[in-house]
Amino acid sequence: MSSNETIVSLDIGTSKVRVIIGEIHNGAINIVGVGSADSQGIRKGAIVDIDQTVQSIKKAVDHAERMVGIQISEVYVGISGNHIDLQSSHGVVAVSNDDREIGYEDIERVLQASKVIALPPEREIIGVVPKQYLVDGLEGIQDPKGMIGVRLEVEATIITGAKTNVHNLLRCVEKAELRVSGLTLMSLASAQLALSKDEKTLGTVLVDIGAGATTLAIFDQGNLVKTTTLPVGGDFITNDISIGLRTQTEIAEMIKMKYGCALVRDAAEDQVFKVPRVGSNSEKQYTQVDLSHVIEPRVREIFQLIDKEVKRITDNDIAGGYVITGGSVSTAGLLEIAQEELKSSVRVAVPDFIGVRDPAYTNGVGIIQYVYKYAMYQSLEDDSPNYSQNKSAKRPSKTTNKPGAFERFKNWLSEFI
Known part of the structure; x- marks a missing residue:
């Protein structure tokens, strides 16, 4: 290999x-x-x-x-x-080939030109994403290679981060x-994996709910236009379980993965498990309904925060709805709560590869x-x-x-x- x-x-x-x-x-x-x-x-x-x-x-x-x-x-x-930030930029170069055919070198040079921006000393560029190219004023070009022209321009999004x-x-x-x-x-x-071309064009919010943070990325007209991070995630649910059931964090995480259900109405009363208590050698018995009473309020709060943040950073209607992914979205009932709280179409993105x-x-x-x-x-x-x-x-x-x-x-x- x-x-x-x-x-x-x-x-x-x-x-x-x-x-x-x-x-x-x-x-x-x-x-x-x-x-x-x-x-x-x-x-x-x-x-x-x-x-x-x-x-x-x-x-x-x-x-x-x-x-x-x-x-x-x-x-x-x-x-x-x-710490990630997005900044719009514009680059212009003259086509270098004698026959005026745009090659890879010209595309590389115009992307380099778009990186010439003023940045604070504590930040640096970590990526350039072209939104569209312009050849002699003609707009809406996604791949200019092979086209004939004199002037090549690019409208790009510069991704910067804290050094x-x-x-x-x-x-x-x-x-x-x-x-x-x-x-x-x-x-x-x-x-690249979770969103279709139409979803990126219509306007879609990609929500990645991890353990310690939730990342929101808003796509519109085929491009990433906004991104932000909320300091909430699956660990907050685990901590609630740990406190509510008075058990260790590691055990709370295992219970969440095995018996967790985000909707009380879908939880099973006959699903019973025992939990070792902190500070004693005894175990206490709980049902999945008891566990759901701990999980559901936190999950609803997370999606309420997501809804509030999306409304804060964008004025446009999100026609494509929400696509959620990340390690914390596998909990049963979480998708239904997302649809209720976000009041929009929501689906879960899963990689379609074996393993x-x-x-x-x-x-x-x-x-x-x-x-x-x-x-x-x-x-x-x-x-x-x-x-x-x-x-x-x-x-x-x-x-x-x-x-x-x-x-x-x-x-x-x-x-x-």
């Missing part, structure tokens, strides 16, 4: 660190390996202890390596948090003896799809006949001066790291 045929994603969450290995075969993605480990050193989506985070990353990588039998040396890392957060994340990955191939905004990655059919894997699989999409876009510049027939074929490294698609993508992203 060569490096050109695999993409490895790293999703560092509050409760779990997940490593997913995707193999490219005949232009299709196959998930061949998954590794996960309990997160240590992460609180509400932010790194608070580098050494503990490094150990969690190493455990997840080792788990994935043992599953597939390969050594992982480089990863694409997802990034999120309330402290970005460098701490990179430091953790590097100390885990991995090379960072690129940073990917989680919202863009999960949208990762769980909303918790949406980000990790989304990173692989996002990287593959942009690598394939840039690979159109490669004239290798082997590649045009089989997109997963190895490129001849000795016979051509052009780098491979993934190598070019890594070089392009390396400027943000």
Whole structure:
């Protein structure tokens, strides 16, 4: 298995660190390996202890390596948090080719030009997302390569982040003896998997409910227009269970995963379990209804906060409704509460790949799809006949001066790291 045929994603969450290995075969993605480990050193989506985070990353990588039998040396890392900001920008360049045909180099130069913006010293650019290209004033172009023109422009969204957060994340990955191939905004990655083209165009809110934080990403006219993070998530439900049933947090999490139901009216009275009490050797018996009385108020509060935040950051009607994903949305009855509180169409996004059919894997699989999409876009510049027939074929490294698609993508992203 060569490096050109695999993409490895790293999703560092509050409760779990997940490593997913995707193999490219005949232009299709196959998930061949998954590794996960309990997160240590992460609180509400932010790194608070580098050494503990490094150990969690190493455990997840080792788990994935043992599953597939390969050594992982480089990863694409997802990034999120309330330090992420979006800024509109505009870039203009003259087409360089004598025949005025727009090539990959021109697209790269205009994207570089769009990055020339004023930034505070504590922030840095971590990504550029083109919204549309303009060729000699003609608007609405998504891919200008091959077109004839003199002037190439781009309207882009610049993704910026706090240097402290970005460098701490990179430091953790590097100390885990991995090379960072690129940073990917989680919202863009999960949208690649979770949202259809029509949903992005109509206007849709992608809600990623993790353990320590909930990330909202609003898409409209095909582009990411707003993103924000709420400091609430599945851990708050677990803490409520721990307090309400007077048990340890670890036991509360296991009870939530096994017996949790977000709707009291759907809970079963005959579903009975025993819980060891804190401070004593005794156990107390509870029913699923008792547990639901603890879970439902918190779940409703989370969606009320989501509804309030969406109304605060956007004035437009969300025609496409809401798409929810993340590790905390698997609880029974949660979708019904979301529909009641948000008063809109809501669906759960789940990766359609064997072994990762769980909303918790949406980000990790989304990173692989996002990287593959942009690598394939840039690979159109490669004239290798082997590649045009089989997109997963190895490129001849000795016979051509052009780098491979993934190598070019890594070089392009390396400027943000």
